[in-house]
Amino acid sequence: MIPRFWLPIVLLTLAMQGVTAQEAENEQATTNQGRxxxxxxxxxxxxxxxSLIGAYDIxxxxxxxxxxxxxxxxxxxxxxxxxxxxxxxxxxxxLLNPTGTxxxxxxxxxxxxxxxxxxxxxGGYIYDIIGSGIIxxxxxxxxxxxxxxxxxxxxxxxxxxxxxxxxxxxxxxxxFSTYNSVIRGAAVDGFIGIDSxxxxxxxxxxxxxxxxxxGSMNNLVATLNTxxxxxxxxxxxxxxxxxxxxxxxxxxxxxxxxTAGPFVWYMEAAGKTxxxxxDPFGQRTxxxxxxxxxxxxxxxxxVIYTSLSYAKKGLGLTVEGKRTExxxxxxxxxxxxxxxxxxxxxxxxxxxxxxxxxxxxxNTQFVGEQAFQVDASYALNRKLTLSANFSNITNxxxxxxxxxxxxxxxxxxxxKWTLTTGVQLQDYNLEVYFGKPEAAPAKTxxxxxxxxxKFNPKxxxxxxxxxxxxxxxxxxxxxxxxxVFGLVEFTLAPHWAITVSDMYNIDPGKESPVDFQTGEKxxxxxxxxxxxxxxxxxxxxxSYVKQVEGVVCSGGICRLEPAFSGVKMSVNSxx
Numbered sequence: 287m288i289p290r291f292w293l294p295i296v297l298l299t300l301a302m303q304g305v306t307a308q309e310a311e312n313e314q315a316t317t318n319q320g321r322x323x324x325x326x327x328x329x330x331x332x333x334x335x336x337s338l339i340g341a342y343d344i345x346x347x348x349x350x351x352x353x354x355x356x357x358x359x360x361x362x363x364x365x366x367x368x369x370x371x372x373x374x375x376x377x378x379x380x381l382l383n384p385t386g387t388x389x390x391x392x393x394x395x396x397x398x399x400x401x402x403x404x405x406x407x408x409g410g411y412i413y414d415i416i417g418s419g420i421i422x423x424x425x426x427x428x429x430x431x432x433x434x435x436x437x438x439x440x441x442x443x444x445x446x447x448x449x450x451x452x453x454x455x456x457x458x459x460x461x462f463s464t465y466n467s468v469i470r471g472a473a474v475d476g477f478i479g480i481d482s483x484x485x486x487x488x489x490x491x492x493x494x495x496x497x498x499x500x501g502s503m504n505n506l507v508a509t510l511n512t513x514x515x516x517x518x519x520x521x522x523x524x525x526x527x528x529x530x531x532x533x534x535x536x537x538x539x540x541x542x543x544x545t546a547g548p549f550v551w552y553m554e555a556a557g558k559t560x561x562x563x564x565d566p567f568g569q570r571t572x573x574x575x576x577x578x579x580x581x582x583x584x585x586x587x588x589v590i591y592t593s594l595s596y597a598k599k600g601l602g603l604t605v606e607g608k609r610t611e612x613x614x615x616x617x618x619x620x621x622x623x624x625x626x627x628x629x630x631x632x633x634x635x636x637x638x639x640x641x642x643x644x645x646x647x648x649n650t651q652f653v654g655e656q657a658f659q660v661d662a663s664y665a666l667n668r669k670l671t672l673s674a675n676f677s678n679i680t681n682x683x684x685x686x687x688x689x690x691x692x693x694x695x696x697x698x699x700x701x702k703w704t705l706t707t708g709v710q711l712q713d714y715n716l717e718v719y720f721g722k723p724e725a726a727p728a729k730t731x732x733x734x735x736x737x738x739x740k741f742n743p744k745x746x747x748x749x750x751x752x753x754x755x756x757x758x759x760x761x762x763x764x765x766x767x768x769x770v771f772g773l774v775e776f777t778l779a780p781h782w783a784i785t786v787s788d789m790y791n792i793d794p795g796k797e798s799p800v801d802f803q804t805g806e807k808x809x810x811x812x813x814x815x816x817x818x819x820x821x822x823x824x825x826x827x828x829s830y831v832k833q834v835e836g837v838v839c840s841g842g843i844c845r846l847e848p849a850f851s852g853v854k855m856s857v858n859s860x861x
Contacts, residue, residue, distance in 0.1 A: 320364030325860040327428070328356040331380070332853040338799050339810060340835060341851035345387040346380055353378040353387070357394065357428070368399040370410075374462070381431045382461070384848050392462040395435060406442040406452075411435035411459060414452075416473045416492035417541035419630030420556045420589050421615065424458070427840045432624050435459040436469060448477040458617045458628065465617040465626065466499035488543040494615075495536045496628065502618040506531055506562060509620075510582065517570055521562075521584040531584065535561040537615055537629070539589075548598040556613070558587035563614040564622060565653050567718070579723075583653075587613035591632060600665035607658045608634050611682060614652035624843055633839075634659045636675045636692055638710070641771050641789060642732050642752040646714040647837050648688040649844035654681050657688075671696040673708075686727075689713040707735040716765060719837065720846060725796075726759030748775040750787075756795060766834065767795025767807075783818040789834065797835075823861060829854045 331353045333346040346353050356375040361368070374394030382388045397410030413435055416422040424436040438456015445451060455470035473492035480486065498506075507530065510518055522529040539556035562584045570581040588611050595604045608631070616626040631650045634657035638644040657679040665671045672695055679688040694708035710732040716725035734752040741747070750773040756763045773787035791798055794807035801808050816829040833850040 320362055322360065322362050323861065324358070324360040326356070326358050326857065328354070328857040330354045330855045331850075332855075334852040336832065336849075336851035338808070339812070339832060339851060340799070340849040341832075344380065344385050344848070346378060347851075350378040350387060353380055355379050355381050355428075359395075366400055366402075369397065371396045381428075384845070388461075390462055394433070394462070395459075404444040406440075408440045409438075411437050412440050412454065412456070414440060414454065415630075416471065416494065417490060417539050417554050417556075418552070418591065418632055420554055420591065420613075420632075421492055421537040421539045421558070421629055422471055422494045423628075423630035425630070427843065429838065430624050430840050430843060430845060432627075432840075432843065433459055433461075434627060437464050438469075448479075450475050458626065460626075466501060467617045468497045468499075469617065469628065470495050484545075484547045486545045488545075490541050491539070492541075493536065493538040494628070495534060496615070496617065498531075498533050498618060502620065503531065503533060506582075506619055510562075513581075514571065514573060517581075521582070531562045531619075532560060535559055535615070537587075548596050550593075550595045552591075552593045554589075554591045556589045556591075558613055558615060560584055560586045561615070562619045563587075563612060563616075563653070564619060566622075566721070567653070582619065583612070585612040587611060587615075589613045589631060602661075602663045604661045605658070606632075606634060606660075608632065609656045610650070610652065611654050612652075623845055627843075630843070634679055635677045635688065635690060636661065638692075640734055640736070640750070640752055641773075641787070642754045642769055643692075643710050643734060644839075645754070645769075645836055646712055646719070646728055646730070647839040647844055648677075648679055648714070648719060649837070649839060651679075651681070651687065651718070655679055655687065656682060669698050686713065687715045687718055701740060703737065703739045705735065705737050707733075709733045719844075720765075726764045727757070728764045729757035731755045744779040746777045746779075748777070749773070750775070756793070759796070763793055763795030765795050766791055766797050768793035781820055783816075783820075785814075785816045785818075787814045788812065789814075791834075823859055825856075825858045827854075827856045 333351050333353070335342050335347040341347060354375065354377040358373040359370065361370045371393065372395040375391045376382070376388050379388050380386065395411040397408060397412060399408040413424050413426065415425070424434050426433045426435065436454060436456045437459055438454060440452060440454035442450060442452035451472070451474045453472040455468070457464040457466065457468060471492065471494035473490060475490040476488065478487040478489070519525050535558065537556065537558040539554055541554035544551045562582050564580070565583050566580050568581040568583060570578055572578055589609070591608045593604065593606045610631060613631065615629045617628055618626055631652070633650055635648050657677065659675070659677040661675045663671060663673040673693070675690070675692040677688070677690045680686050689712070691711040692708065694706060696704070696706050698704045712728070712730045714728040716722050716728055732752055732754040736748065736750045738746055738748040752771045754769040756765065756768045758764070769789060770792045771787065771789045773785060775783065775785040777783045789812040791810045794809055798807040799810065800806065812832040812834050814829065814831050816827060819826045830853055831850055835849045836847055837844050838847045
């Protein structure tokens, strides 16, 4: 029997040997040669303890001192086959758990895919999506240590040139193993073009089901048995007749994209049957009478999401709306944070890239939120573009969670220099997004500018600056208080780029470190120095970093990152 670890290697080797034999027998083998491609990503962290900023008390700072993450991906195509293999390595890594350590080495992904006329077959670790991902999305997001591949089989069939059906089943990946719950799903996607018009429709329907394994169910029941009987009856009203958590949960969605000239309208409505999910802000009373924050609930869920866009003659306008209620869909209810997620709900905030503007990001609230966003841009001419964005998020009771107003002016003078400037206003619920009980909201005003000057086509310098003014709570600034950030970047294309930056806590707040001798909040610098070197398809970087605690997000999925102090290095290559 072939060990599971070697199975993908054996499959790829046999496939390549078979292809080689066929090529040797074929006089026209030169027209059927395979194509091998791949990429490497290697990250290394050297940890330097700094108790002042909170970079301590985890294994990497205390004793390990070094951690690394690496992914080597290979893809081979020939004779209608598409095959891939990825080698993953984690050494003393804090990527999966920022306050812990993980070491593991092995095959992180393999797959084999083949198209046989109208039938498509894929086996192995599969990345796929239904609609916008509300009921199912298997994907990878390395900065957040998300790798939610489906380990199983997928088949698809082209009903016509415009209609396709697909189905899949398997288990979700968990590092170098899988969760035990079984997942299956199907979707139908189509395209309808109306003759003699510019109107098109792209409708679709999908359904996904999850069956809990016995181990996860037994663990869940054991946890619910610690609840008061009245709370259990509230979750399962027919408890006396044997009602309890369901092994099977079903989710379904209908979606459509309507295109009419310059307008594009996307709509998706999704529902989920009753499921036990974790409410991080729900309260329950223990048998001893204590109040505990965080509890399981058993409810059906729903999501309604829509987006309307218009683009014509320099004007771009997008309006989005979303309502989410009890729609946390995981491979097992016990998982929290980014772990075990089977789906993806589109965020309702702008993706900010500047350091201070991106400090407070709003992650999707699966238990309940309602939100809308408006984004607009207008190019007055080739030199000047104006942009604005407004987003607003509340819970289902209308209590404010997040609000942002963003403005930007972009000006380009010939090919010599560009200026980007604007201001951001935020109102951010620290209690919900940072998990800090009774913390006052962070209300910020952040002006910024970014100026780049080109000395010649290969040499340029860029200056970036932001100032964040923080609101006060009972005479003291909220969170870490007010900040100022500055950056200088020098680029010598095509090889070198050097950046120097500093994030300075100019007016400390409630969470800022205290000087134990004076008892006063400390004004701390968080410097960073980066060197980047690029040669053809290879990119190397070396950085010295001091980083404050904050939220790291990608596409509305976020996690709280502790402070970091040390040296980072990376290697990225494609071939």
